[in-house]
Amino acid sequence: MFSALRGLVVLVVLAIGLMPAAGSAGEGGPHVDVVVVDGVLEGRLVDFVRDAIEGSDASLVVLQLKVPAVLAADAFDLVSLMSDPPIPVAVWVGPHPASAYGAAAAMVSAAPIRGAAPGVSIGWAAPSVAGGPDDREVVAGLAPDLPAEAYDGRITVGQDPVPGLIDVVQPALGQFIVALDGMSLVVRGVEVTLATAQRGSEDEVSPVPVRFIEPGLIDRTLRLAVSPEAAFFFLVLGLALVVFEFYAAGPGLAAAVAAASLLLAGYGVAVLPVWWPAIGAVLVGVWLYVVEFQRNDLGWKSLLGTLLLGLGGLRFVDAAPQMTTTWWVVVLVVVGAALFFGFALTTVVRARFSTQTIGREHLVGRLGTATGSIAPEGIVIVDGAEWRARSTRASGIAAGDEVRVSAVMGIVLEVERVE
Secondary structure, eight states: HHHHHHHHHHHHHHHHSSOOOOOOOOOOSEEEEEEEEOOOOOOHHHHHHHHHHTTOOOSSSEEEEEBOOBBBTTHHHHHHHHSSSSSSSSEOOOOOTTTETTHHHHHHHSSEEEEEETTTTEEESSSTTTTTTOHHHHHHHTTTTSOGGGGGEEEESSSBBBBBBBBOOOOSSSHHHHHTTOOOEEEETTEEEEEEEEEOOOGGEEOOOOEEEEEOOOHHGGGOOOSSHHHHHHHHHHHHHHHHHHHSOOOOOHHHHHHHHHHHHHHHHSOOOHHHHHOOOOOHHHHHHHHHHTTOOHHHHHHHHHHHHHHHHHTTOOOOOOOOOHHHHHHHHHHHHHIIIIIIHHHHHHHHHOOOOOGGGGTTTTTESSSSSSSSEEEEEEETTTEEEEOGGGOOOOOOOOEEEEEEETEEEEEEEOO
């Protein structure tokens, strides 16, 4: 009964998480939908924003932008939608220190109502997609009011409006919504007057009911890897745990974490403008660590692997200036990988197989039993402890066969079949 109840609770939680997060709004009266666009703007987020605008029944939709880079050419659809929205739409870049770069800058300029918090930065409009070609002519056609200095640089919003870019400067979202009360705009040939504020006792002014709309659980999970540092971290973590599971003999919790990490890393690599030699450097660096680990030694291969991991992390994407890698995060990941392969992995695997830390040479000549086929690798039991073993495919070692240890290579035994 209790297990069934737990299963029901999990299903309910997942169902709630898959739905867009929304706050309550007043029924029957005017209300505002706030669509939260926080982070890199990629394909799934573009679809979410478009659907949120076209499917809204609010009297006003406010896009709260905090977009450091745009990764999808479909973002031009949002720029066009800002130019001719089906309902009243406003854009607010904030709170500080938010930014709107690439095509997001064009979205701000093309919106019917444009707002921002003091101190935010808007610009780097060309290329519109990070790492893409210079397409300023296309951007200028969709957002003709965008200031020229926003193409090759960024504009920091002060206390005053910015012609062609920002009409209303307010430090907080609630203040921005209240400031729009009574403003008129034309929506597809129809003039609309906004009612975004309500007045209470003692002349208190507050926004009308606001409903916050955010991506669902799946989108929020995938977006964990949509940054150079995060994708690099998940890639290294996934590869390290795959190596751990291989030498720890048998799938476990680490295998599940490795699969999830590589899934997130794969999504990040798929949407980010990665520099593919950097991916190669990461893979070669991990391989060099594995080679040294098998020899139970730390030498020049480990040093070279560390350097390759650092290079791969720092050059993970080719999308400056909209998107750059935070160097200190890369350093932490590389140091963690070096410690894992140099010390933690060896300690954990030794403990897993109940091996001694020194004096394994006494195992040479000992007899053991294969727990499965060894072709060319598998598991044997020697002196009551499990060991990872290696032989040749021609040895014909099967489960239950008696084997003899011929050599010890780090934590791997070289074995041969006893006739």
